[in-house]
Amino acid sequence: MVNDLASQFNTQVPHATFLAAGQLDGLEPLLRSLDLLRSGESIVRTEKPGEGNMNFVLRVVTTQQSFILKQSRPWVEKYPQIAAPVERLAAEAAYYRFTSQHPVFKNWSPALLANNAEHLVMIIEDLGAGSDLTSIYQSNHTMPTRDIRDLFAYLAELHRCSLDADPAEFPTNQELKQLNHAHIFDLPFRSDNGFDLDSVQAGLSALAHPIIDDSAFQAQLRELGEVYLGTGPVLIHGDFYPGSWLQTAKGIQIIDPEFAYLGHAEFDLGVMIGHLLMAQTPMTEIQRGLEGYLQAGRLDHALVSGFAGAEILRRLIGLAQLPLQLSLEEKRELIAVARDMMRTPLVL
Numbered sequence: 001m002v003n004d005l006a007s008q009f010n011t012q013v014p015h016a017t018f019l020a021a022g023q024l025d026g027l028e029p030l031l032r033s034l035d036l037l038r039s040g041e042s043i044v045r046t047e048k049p050g051e052g053n054m055n056f057v058l059r060v061v062t063t064q065q066s067f068i069l070k071q072s073r074p075w076v077e078k079y080p081q082i083a084a085p086v087e088r089l090a091a092e093a094a095y096y097r098f099t100s101q102h103p104v105f106k107n108w109s110p111a112l113l114a115n116n117a118e119h120l121v122m123i124i125e126d127l128g129a130g131s132d133l134t135s136i137y138q139s140n141h142t143m144p145t146r147d148i149r150d151l152f153a154y155l156a157e158l159h160r161c162s163l164d165a166d167p168a169e170f171p172t173n174q175e176l177k178q179l180n181h182a183h184i185f186d187l188p189f190r191s192d193n194g195f196d197l198d199s200v201q202a203g204l205s206a207l208a209h210p211i212i213d214d215s216a217f218q219a220q221l222r223e224l225g226e227v228y229l230g231t232g233p234v235l236i237h238g239d240f241y242p243g244s245w246l247q248t249a250k251g252i253q254i255i256d257p258e259f260a261y262l263g264h265a266e267f268d269l270g271v272m273i274g275h276l277l278m279a280q281t282p283m284t285e286i287q288r289g290l291e292g293y294l295q296a297g298r299l300d301h302a303l304v305s306g307f308a309g310a311e312i313l314r315r316l317i318g319l320a321q322l323p324l325q326l327s328l329e330e331k332r333e334l335i336a337v338a339r340d341m342m343r344t345p346l347v348l
Contacts, residue, residue, distance in 0.1 A: 017119055019056060019071055021048060031060070034116055036123060038064060050132060053078045053243065054088065054258055059126060066126040067113060072258075073120070079319070085175035088258045089115065089122045091238075094170045095257040096124065098235060104157050109254050127255075130248035136279040137242070139325045143281060147252060148289040151272065154254060155240065156293040159265040162235035170235065173261040177229055180238070180259055184310055185225035188318030189218060200321055203328045207335055208317040220342055224306045232264035240268045241275045241311075266300055269293070270307025278312060278324060278334065302345040309342035 017026045024046060031037045041064045049059040049068060056071045072089045076082040096112035099105035110125035136143045187193045191212050197204040211217060237244065238259025246253040269290075276286050293299075315322050316331055316338075326334070 018073065019058065019069075021046075021056075021058070027060070030119060030121070034114055034119075034121070034123075036067075036114060037062065041065075049126075050130075050246075051078070054084065054256070068110070068124050068126050070122045070124070071120050082179070084179055086120050087117075087171070088173070088176045089120060090117065091171045091173040091176070091260045092256070092258040093122055095235065095237070095260040098162065098165065098169065099158075102157075102161050104161070105154075107250060108154060108252075127246065127248045127250065127253050130246045130253070133242040133245040133247055133252070134323055135242075136276075136281075137322055137324050139280075141279075143276070143279065145285060145288065148276065148281070148285055149292060150252065151240075151245065152269075152289040152293045155237075155265070155268050155272070158237065159234040159268070162262075163233060165235055165262070167231075167262055170260070170262055172231070173238075173259065174229075176259060177261060181225050181229055183318060183320060184314050185221045185228065188314045189221060193319075195317070195319055197317060201328060201331070204317065204331065207328070207332055211313065211317065211335070211339070217339070217342070220306070221310065224303075224310055227264060227303065228267060228307075230264075231262050234262065234265050235260060236263045236265065236268045238263070238268070240272050242279070264300075264303065266303035267307050269299070270304045270309075271311045273304065274308040274311035274315070274338075277308070277337065278315060278322065278326075305341040305345040309338040309340075312338035312341075 017030050019027060019030075027046070028037070028043055031043075037043075041062050044061045044063055046061070047059045049057060052070075053076070054072070055077055056073060057077075058069045058071075060067055060069055070089060070092075072084070072086045074083060074086050076084045093112055093115040096109060099109045100111060110127055112122070112124055114121075114123040116122075133143070135141050188195070188208075189212055197208060237254065237257045238261060239256060240254075244254060244256045246255050273286055273290075277283075312334055314320070315324075316335060324331075
């Protein structure tokens with residue numbers, strides 16, 4: 001199937017060895033060619049460490065070590081019908097190289113062990129057993145105030161430390177930004193997108209129609225999308241949501257920065273706030289967590305609110321659905337909150 005997909009997308013990666021779970025004959029030779037296996041070392045087992053959305057992800061356990069292997073393909077791993085640029089791991093590797101230079105991030109991110117563009121492979125530190133924080137969407141789960149505060153503090157440090165970063169250190173990531181832009185600011189709000197929302201939840205399609213038919217709202221989306229596609233002054237994670245927050249024995253780790261680029265801090269913050277609201281986090285908790293960030297610099301509140309509203313809406317009526325345990329009425333209320341946020345900036 002992997003080879004069929006590579007052929008379908010007509011990728012220009014003639015030397016890459018595409019890996020697939022259950023079809024790993026080429027894994028050991030690949031790792032040896034990258035000098036990742038020591039003399040006398042052999043693979044004991046491989047396993048899936050978690051759900052990978054964008055990339056193929058594998059935990060490799062050997063006789064001497066364990067590590068996480070990621071490989072980008074010409075498609076999105078979770079949605080193989082969607083083409084994606086194979087160069088995206090370069091942005092993730094640049095992000096990890098940057099965080100490794102700053103001691104403040106030492107206990108926040110896995111170490112980068114290797115990056116090979118020819119085979120589209122990146123190797124990072126194995127953080128051990130852990131689970132992402134998409135559990136916060138469950139109705140019986142409340143995210144601790146301390147964790148919310150720490151995540152805002154992480155963004156404050158990321159954006160502060162990168163303010164004077166050399167743009168040459170980071171890929172523009174423009175092709176992946178274009179793909180992400182389509183799924184945040186365009187496709188969810190088109191009448192011809194082919195998304196069967198009622199198969200997700202009966203009645204959901206009807207909630208989307210007033211948004212799709214609102215020309216003023218569409219114009220605002222276009223403006224936000226142009227800001228997203230442009231460049232900005234700081235390094236942003238680009239997908240700062242619970243699926244990128246990993247709870248481990250070391251505490252919360254920040255992973256999967258393949259959408260990283262030099263952009264606007266407001267996008268990271270807006271995405272985070274949008275997801276906290278979808279997890280039914282009280283606004284007072286969000287504002288309390290944001291206080292520490294606001295001490296580090298100024299923000300465009302309209303941009304933060306706009307990006308938060310767009311993220312909520314695209315997650316409710318777009319392709320990238322979340323494991324939300326919300327009734328149709330609760331989603332209706334969230335849509336109203338999101339639209340209000342885009343019309344009138346929240347006082348954050």
